[in-house]
Amino acid sequence: MHGTLNHGERLVLLSDGVPEARSQSGELFGFERTAALCSHDADHIARTAQQFGQEDDITVVSLSVSK
Numbered sequence: 001m002h003g004t005l006n007h008g009e010r011l012v013l014l015s016d017g018v019p020e021a022r023s024q025s026g027e028l029f030g031f032e033r034t035a036a037l038c039s040h041d042a043d044h045i046a047r048t049a050q051q052f053g054q055e056d057d058i059t060v061v062s063l064s065v066s067k
Contacts, residue, residue: 010064012038014045017056021049029053 005011014034021029029052037045042062049058 005063005065007065007067010038010062012042012045013061013063015057015059017054017058018045018049018060020056021052021058022055023053 003011019029019031019034023029029049033052034045034049037048040048042060045062046058046060
């Protein structure tokens, strides 16, 4: 797979542990919440999912082009 990131673009790679994070009431974090966070840095995305309710590994990598 090949691709190019242009200035100002971001690529976010994450494990299934982010959208599958589950609250104490059983609610999934879900894809909509995950997508809404993708403009933030990797640490913020991971911490938010962990605080929601971590059951699985959570890995987030964020790549962006600033110049």
